[in-house]
Amino acid sequence: MFRAKNLWIIHLLGWVLFMSLPLTIVSREPDANFPMLVLKSGWFWSFFLVYAVLFYGNLLVLTPKLYLKQHYAAYAAVFVGLLILIYVSQPFEKLIFRKFRQEQGREARPEMPRGGFRNGPPPGLPPGEEPRPMPERGRAVDFVSLTLFIVAWAVAMAIRISREWRQSERRAILSEAEKAHAELSFFKAQINPHFLFNTLNNIYALAVSSSAHTAPSILKLSQMMRYITEEATEHYVPLEDELACLENYVELQKLRLNAKTKLDFNVQGQPDGVKIAPLILMTFVENAFKYGVSNHRESVIRIAVEVTGSHIQFFCQNRIIERREDVERTGVGILNTQKRLDLLYSGSYDLDIRNAEEVFTVNLKLSGR
Structure with a gap:
């Protein structure tokens, strides 16, 4: 063109x-x-x-x-x-x-005038016959x-x-891109305050009990906030930074777990050079800790991330503890994450969410950037 x-x-x-x-x-x-x-x-x-x-x-x-x-x-x-x-x-x-x-x-030869010829009739005209004037040519x-x-x-x-x-x-393409960017900003604005709210509550509980883990927890939260405010504003971030934020979050959550909750957190593969949309995985992990932890019932939370080349496979599973608070907010968070996946990974991800027999399972496969 x-x-x-x-x-x-x-x-x-x-x-x-x-x-x-x-x-x-x-x-x-x-x-x-x-x-x-x-x-x-x-x-x-x-x-x-x-x-x-x-x-x-x-x-x-x-x-x-x-x-x-x-x-x-x-x-x-x-x-x-x-x-x-x-x-x-x-x-x-x-x-x-x-x-x-x-x-x-x-120019073509002049036409014969209507009054005849000055020098006599043209040769070949029979004697006594008057020449006929040429008819006028129409337009x-x-x-x-x-x-x-x-x-x-x-x-x-x-x-x-x-x-x-x-x-x-x-203009339609630019409008669609601006709409997508606005939706992403809205989704992040919904996820981040909820995430920080829960983390601050956990640190507050540590401070009240004068736990020795208070200072390390504040440091982990500081690292997470720096990540969220400086890096998570981009459409894609390094996978290693996303996993570091996820690990800090899990470490903070471990501080409030009791003996009835078992945690299995495993990361395999080399994330170097791979990028991912920020806080995509965090929504499912946060949901697992919110509804998979109980002080009275046995529960297990399994989180696994496997990186193979540029392909990322995420697995999260937790037992569903009967709890009615914030159900609507959690549903909105997962719905927003699905919309973000549609916007950023259209046609290049596979999300399987199952809720059966008191077990909530998430399998997510996507191609990193």
């Missing part, structure tokens, strides 16, 4: 083709210099100027101001009016065909001018409509 700065090349080639049409029509002369004689004629360039004004007037003014503004009646009226003007003025017939031949002395239709007008008009109209269609398509 030509860029805008190269459009003049297209216009130049188009006008060369346009000028070749009338030259082809009148170039039936045996003289090899005939085309050059036509090109040097001022009448030919006057003819060219007429059609250039019609073409660019339609391209730059009439089509955008009338047709694209849905003033179809006015646009059709202008077209019909100009068509009639071309029919009456006959630019090809008068500016090229007749004028050029007059300049070259190629000839200048089909060349009409055809060129319709072609120039249609091409200008098509170019302008095509240009507007491409711009509309480009």
Whole structure:
């Protein structure tokens, strides 16, 4: 596709083709210099100027101001009016065909005057028979001018409509991208405060009990907040940073677990050079700790991340402890994560969520960036 700065090349080639049409029509002369004689004629360039004004007037003014503004009646009226003007003025017939031949002395033989011949009848006329005057020739239709007008008009109209269609398509793509970016920002804004709220509650409990784990927990939270505020604002982040944030979160959650809850957290593979959408995995892990921990019932939380090349496989499973608080918020968090996956990994991820026999299981496979 030509860029805008190269459009003049297209216009130049188009006008060369346009000028070749009338030259082809009148170039039936045996003289090899005939085309050059036509090109040097001022009448030919006057003819060219007429059609250039019609073409660019339609391209730059009439089509955008009338047709694209849905003033179809006015646009059709202008077209019909100009068509009639071309029919009456006959630019090809008068500016090229007749004028050029007059300049070259190629006018046809004069017609016989109505009053007869000054020097007597022409040879071969029978004696006593009066010569008949030549009948007047009616107006000839200048089909060349009409055809060129319709072609120039249609091409200008098509170019302008095509240009507007491409711009509309480009605006639609940009609008969709801005919409997607706004949705992502909204999803993150919903996830991050909820995540920080739970973590701060855990650290508060440690501080109240004067636990020795308070300072390390604050450091882990500080690292997580730096990650969320500085890196998680991007569409994609290094997988190793995402896993470090996930590990810090798990370590903070372990501080509040009792003997009835077992945790299995495992990371395999080399995450170097792989990128992932931030906080995609965090939603499922947070959900597991919120609804899979109990002080009275045995439960197991299993979290596994396996990295193979640029492919990421995530597994999270927890027992469902009967709890009714914040059910709606959790559903919204998972729904938002699914929407983020649709926006950022459309066609390149596989999410399987199962809720059966008091066990909630998440299997996620996606291709890293």
